[in-house]
Amino acid sequence: MWKARRVRRAFCFLDVRLKQSAQDQENDMLRTLAAAACALLMAGQAQAAGLAQARVAQGLLSAGPVEQGVTVFKGVPFAAPPVGPLRWRAPQAAAAWSGVRPADRFGANCMQKPIEGALGPWTPEYLAHGDISEDCLYLNVWTPAEGLGAKLPVMVWIPGGGFNQGSGSVPIYDGAGLARRGVVVVTVNYRLNAFGFMAHPQLTAEGQGASGNYGLQDQIAALQWVQANIAAFGGDPARVTVAGQSAGAASVHALLAAPAAKGLFHQAIAQSGSGMGSGGTPLAKAEQDGVRFAEGLGARTLAELRALPADKVLETPSGMRFAPIIDGRTVPADPTRPGNAVSDVPLLTGLTADESSGMNRSYGKSTPAELQTRLQTGFGALARQAGAIYRASSDADAGEASKRLSRDRGLAATWLWAQSRLQTSRQPVYAYLWTHVEPGPEEARYGAFHSSEMPYVFQTLAASPERPFTQEDRRISDQMAAYWANFIAKGDPNGQGLPTWPKVRAGSPVIMELGARPAPRPVLEPETLKLFQAYAEAGGGLSLF
Incomplete structure (x- = not known):
């Protein structure tokens, strides 16, 4: 039965092409008849199976079976495949189709090097799986609505992964949990690494003054698609929250500053987060990197670059990184x-207690001498003041002080960023620190690691069957999902039965701690906050990592 469905799908949607011959007229007639037969076949199958359907600008979609009140449309094209001459170009409109297009399986992930097994604390449910292709501009929609007119709030989720990895189909991003709370959830793919963020002087000339940021343009195209089509899934295009974590959060901040994205969303969520300290590569530097990259591939022209096999383009040289570019346009x-944002919207942002634990092998390991060197190197003239706060007489003390220093730096970066935003914004900021430790491999080592709040927010603990979750974890997940659903619905995470989450206020160093016992808490001890304020005022750079 499954195999037969695949054969029918291939027959209808691989665009049967008959060879040109003297019988072109007859072939055209056959094509027309085949298309009509496909339309009737697919429509009949969808109706017979009782599958939900949605009509978008390109045609009619049929979802998979409804599960626990949620309908999922997977692998929906929001732009044309960026292949061949469309490689390193702005996304183009997706082609229309006739008949009913099945939307019951994820599209391919964008080009990336697959990761087998686990990566530090990130077990398989945190990672992308499945096919990898340049033909990857697809999105997925989870909806609890039964038809048009529901006007439910919408969350558009931008995956993380350092702009090198990630996908809208990562298991912990399953949107069913939030959908059951009345949210239409959309997860998107966007071009990564060199495919998504390579600039080059020839591309800049072709693009009339700008190049790179193709991945960000994909995100904008997805938001435009949502504005045009989400009502067909019961969503309200006037109530869209753009959200992301890590590189997804960096993307959210880029979208806040992108003129082309203005009006496409009305609230924003940046998890790990704000105050990251990395603002993007200047176009001139990105072009230089692009020239070196092209030379390394032996390509001298855009035509030669676009003719390279995708696997060859994926071979990024060591030390070269592709990420968003300050290109003067996108x-x-x-x-x-914060003053560079062109979209002023309510914002929910925060960080985890152990952001660096999965990225730094020496996280939490230090000797007193190594700690002192770190303080001298990092704080310069303020090292003595820092040494009075981060003291250690043993390796164990030094390890804990080193962890606290990393956490405090991230808290200071987040709070100072929020204080700066309040000077130019009329909209609220809700900030958090996630402290709950997800049970699992080496949990004592990794703590509340980077991205560990996401299965709780999405209510996807079941995607991690090997982790020994308890009823307490499920209770925390219910609470986290309620906060996020409330913010998506009304721009404020507070709601009935939840501990009050205060908005960030000017001069008030308070942040919401999220975990087993959610409650407002001081951002930092007064002397520690003064240290980081003095450091920032002296020109020091703060970041989450």
């Missing part, structure tokens, strides 16, 4: 500076 200015 991103006109440093998006980490």
Whole structure:
């Protein structure tokens, strides 16, 4: 039965092409008849199976079976495949189709090097799986609505992964849990690494003054698609929250600063987060990197670059990184500076207690001498003041002090960023620190690691069957999902039965701690906050990592 469905799908949607011959007229007639037969076949199958359907600008979609009140449309094209001459070009409109297009399986992930097994604390449910292709501009929609007119709030989720990895089909991003709370959830793919963020002087000339940021343009195209089509899934295009974590959060800040994204969303969520300290690569530097990259591939022209096999393009040289660019057009200015935002919307942002634990092998390991060297190197003239706060007489003390220093730096970066934003924004900021430790491999080592709040927010603990979750974890997940659903619905995470989450206020160093016992708490001890304020005022750079 499954195999037969695949044969029918291939027959209808691989665009049967008959060879040209003297009988072109007859072939055209056959094509027309085949298309009509496909339309009737697929429509009949969808109706017979009782599958939900949605009509978008390109045609009619049929979802898989409804599960626990949620309908899922997977692998929906929001732009044309960026292949061949469309490689390193702005996304183009997706082609229309006739008949009913099955939307019951995820599209391919964008080009990336697959990761087998686990990566530090990130077990398989955190990672992308399945096919990898340049033909990857697909999105997925989870909806609890039964038809048009529901006007439910919408969350558009931008995956993380350092702009090198990730996908909208990562298991912990399953949107069913939030959908059961009345949210239409959309997860998107966007071009990664060199495919998504390579600039080059020839591309800049072709693009009339800008190049790179193709991945960000994909995100904008997905948001435009949502504005045009989400009502067909019961969503309200006037109530869209753009959200992401890590590189997804950096993307959110880039979208806040992107003129082309203005009006496409009305609230924003940046998990790990704000105050990251990385504002993007200047276009001139990105072009230089692109030239070196092309030379390394032996390509001298755009035609030669576009003719290279995708696997060859994926071979990024060591030390070269592709990420968002301050190109003067898509991103006109440093998006980490709140004053550069062109969209002023309510924002929920925060960090985890152990952001660096999965990225730094020496996290939490130090000797007193190594700690002192770190303080001298990091704080310079303020090292003595820092040494009075981060003291250690043993390796164990030094390890804990080193962890606290990393956490405090991230808290200071987040709070100072929020204080800066309040000077130019009329909209609220809700900030958090996630402290709950997800049970699992080496949990004592990794703590509340980078991205560990996401299965709780999405209510996807079941995607991690090997982790020994308890009823307490499920209770925390219910609470986290309720906060997020409330914010998506009304721009405020507070709601009935939840501990009050205060908005960030000017001069008030308070942040919401999320975990087993959610409650407001001081951002830092007064002397510690003064240290980081003095450091920032002296020109020191703060970041989450």
